Amino acid sequence: MRYWWVNQNQTYRHEIDGGYLWSPKKNKNQARNQFYENMREVSPGDLIFSFKDTRIAAIGIAESYCYESPKPVEFGTAGSYWENIGWKVKVRFTPLANSIRPKDHIALLLPFLPKKYSPLQPNGNGLQSVYLAHVNSDLASELINLIGAEVSPLLDAAQTVQPIAADDLDFSELQIESEIYLDPAIRETEKLALVRARLGQGIFKERVRKIETRCRVTGVDNPVHLIASHCKPWRDASNEERLDGENGLLLTPSIDHLFDRGFIGFENNGQLIISPVAHRPSLQRMGIDINSTTNVGAFTQGQKSFLDFHRESVLLQVRAI
DNA sequence: TGCTGCGCTTT
DNA sequence: AAAGCGCAGCA
The missing domain is CATH 3.10.590.10 (ph1033 like domains)
Known part of the structure; x- marks a missing residue:
């Protein structure tokens, strides 16, 4: 405590x-x-x-x-x-x-x-x-x-506190989603793509697959089991960024969750960051090696700038100045 | 409500 | 060094 x-x-x-x-x-x-x-x-x-x-x-x-x-x-x-x-x-x-x-x-x-x-x-x-x-x-x-x-x-x-989930995240995303639906300036096909992108599916996922082939953490490469996870979160991104393949990583669902909620992150050199507030045993059970440093490989220049945002604004860790 | 203050970051 | 900033403290 x-x-x-x-x-x-x-x-x-x-x-x-x-x-x-x-x-x-x-x-x-x-x-x-x-x-x-x-x-x-x-x-x-x-x-x-x-x-x-x-x-x-x-x-x-x-x-x-x-x-x-x-x-x-x-x-x-x-x-x-x-x-x-x-x-x-x-x-x-x-x-x-x-x-x-x-x-x-x-x-x-x-x-x-x-x-x-x-x-x-x-x-x-x-x-x-x-x-x-x-x-x-x-x-x-x-x-x-x-x-x-x-x-x-x-x-x-x-x-004996029972941790509560962040329920108003969903609420604010649904609000943004309804604004997208009501926006006459967006074509119907793009509306669908934007909504599906929030769930890590659709055109966004296809674009991420051009850059990424497997979950960087678990190694799973069957697309059926992969979600296109946003580095700069969907709720914070512009419509263009929401569909930008460079803004995504292919992750298995539990890794997607950890990344989305800031319990894990990545340095630009590929090193896996584990947040100090993360529950280590749970991470281990989700397949993360918590005892040694993990490097998931190089990122493109575009990915690095979105990962900057993730470390700066999502990762649950106070970063050095 | 406005004035003064201190500790911190940025330039 | 100096300016800018902020969930204070006090009249």
Whole structure:
């Protein structure tokens, strides 16, 4: 289990009631933001300290991994400068009776604050620049001690969390699909091709097959068992990119799932990347060698640019700068 | 609501 | 070095 700290002054009510965390992917100026990147490394069962009005007002238990999701409409004017597509994690929050004020205990906490990306200033005040900060286990123990007995049942609950799937991904894709159907500017044949491309079939798959011959991970080469998986996801791509053969890999269904949801990825040199949040035993049962490094071979120039997007925007891993 | 602040990234 | 940015804190 890992521990996190979330600043929720502006969105506390929405996120607590809605049972989620949401962040943009990038700053307004497209700069990288470590506190948004951290969303990608949350796992079901992680414990989240919710900070609001100078206090830790609630504790959350993550119930899903991170996934791409549109900005919640209920935010209204809060964070109006945030881009429309961001990261979401499902969380069950429990408000605290003893909502401690970290500043009152800063002498105790100070030794455990990290040098970088700390959620607190040395004087105990919060920081506007923080959204989701990592909390090391020493700091977490101190906070849990200060809050007291009401944390125990939450810690127990965290041990037995049943991970929830990212159900609103389907919803937003179906929304895009109906927009395609209604668009008079798209020919009927292309509409069909675009819809089939979402499922990794049709013209898109035929185009991918001109570049790829087998599942890079399992080696399966019978097209019956292969799905054309998008490197730049269908929901993020332009219509042209949705049908671009360079934007696809032929994968068996379980590998397609792992790649689509960011549990695995590929370096441009062909090296398989395994996300730190992935459940290793499951990956092994899906036929991935988790004990040694795997190289799946070279990619074309076009594939590399789509794989850049996948690592940057889908893979559940905080990348080095 | 607006003013000040700090830690971080980018130029 | 300097500017830009952000789920803070305070009046």
